[in-house]
Amino acid sequence: MGHSYAVTAEFYDLLQADDFRRLAERLTRRWLGTPRVGVLDVGAGTGLATALLAERTGLVVHAVEPSGPMRAVLLSRLAGNPQLLNRVRVHAVGVQDVGLTAAADFAWCVNTMACLDPEERAEGLAAIRAALVPGGRLVVQRPPHRVEPPWELPSRRLGDDLYTGQVTCADAGPDRATWRFTYRVTHGDQVVREARESFEVHLAQPPAFAAELRAAGLDPVGEDEPEIVIASAR
Numbered sequence: 001m002g003h004s005y006a007v008t009a010e011f012y013d014l015l016q017a018d019d020f021r022r023l024a025e026r027l028t029r030r031w032l033g034t035p036r037v038g039v040l041d042v043g044a045g046t047g048l049a050t051a052l053l054a055e056r057t058g059l060v061v062h063a064v065e066p067s068g069p070m071r072a073v074l075l076s077r078l079a080g081n082p083q084l085l086n087r088v089r090v091h092a093v094g095v096q097d098v099g100l101t102a103a104a105d106f107a108w109c110v111n112t113m114a115c116l117d118p119e120e121r122a123e124g125l126a127a128i129r130a131a132l133v134p135g136g137r138l139v140v141q142r143p144p145h146r147v148e149p150p151w152e153l154p155s156r157r158l159g160d161d162l163y164t165g166q167v168t169c170a171d172a173g174p175d176r177a178t179w180r181f182t183y184r185v186t187h188g189d190q191v192v193r194e195a196r197e198s199f200e201v202h203l204a205q206p207p208a209f210a211a212e213l214r215a216a217g218l219d220p221v222g223e224d225e226p227e228i229v230i231a232s233a234r
């Protein structure tokens with residue numbers, strides 16, 4: 001999916017934070033438990049889960065985020081939340097290069113696996129395993145397994161303007177798709193601004209992804225919605 005997010009970072013929280021927060025609240029209530037070592041947030045994005053995990057656990061959260069524009073929002077979030085500053089360590093690399101060992105007993109990777117090609121995915125899962133202590137828990141959202149129909153992001157009003165986002169998905173070859181995001185700012189009937197960003201995403205069938213987890217030393221032990229797998233580090 002690439003590491004740009006140069007267009008998307010501006011609109012991400014406005015259009016997607018509410019849904020993501022609801023999902024993160026529900027999943028952490030069910031699966032977080034009481035970590036004691038540390039937390040890994042893979043594909044931290046704008047830091048929505050990073051902040052929640054740091055607040056909930058009181059532990060150091062390793063936030064792994066390779067995109068500069070997304071990290072800019074993440075750092076702004078932390079800057080406005082002084083009690084989190086000494087508990088979040090930001091790694092400005094892809095997870096496959098994070099190089100952490102036994103630093104966490106809880107890892108979170110939601111809405112991110114689609115960004116990694118199969119080689120990065122294998123390296124990334126191995127890096128997550130290395131970052132976890134034995135028995136540590138991973139909550140991971142599978143990569144998508146098919147080309148999805150178009151969908152609309154929730155729209156938001158800002159002043160007198162309406163911000164909207166549409167996503168279309170196109171086949172891009174074996175196990176690949178292109179997601180096209182179109183963001184629009186409208187004022188009444190007038191389009192004030194339109195911005196687009198495309199991402200290459202990598203698909204994987206659920207049984208194949210489960211096998212990749214096991215190969216990395218991460219045994220699937222549970223499932224949740226949407227497309228969430230819970231795995232335990234061997």
Ligand SMILES: C[S@@+](CC[C@H](N)C(=O)[O-])C[C@H]1O[C@@H](n2cnc3c(N)ncnc32)[C@H](O)[C@@H]1O
Nearest residue numbers: 042043044045066067070094095110111112115
């Ligand atoms: C769709 S965003 C999701 C962000 C956040 N997890 C959320 O759900 O709000 C995916 C994020 O994964 C990041 N990403 C892409 N490739 C990555 C990699 N190899 N390792 C870690 N993160 C990656 C992107 O830069 C982007 O911020």
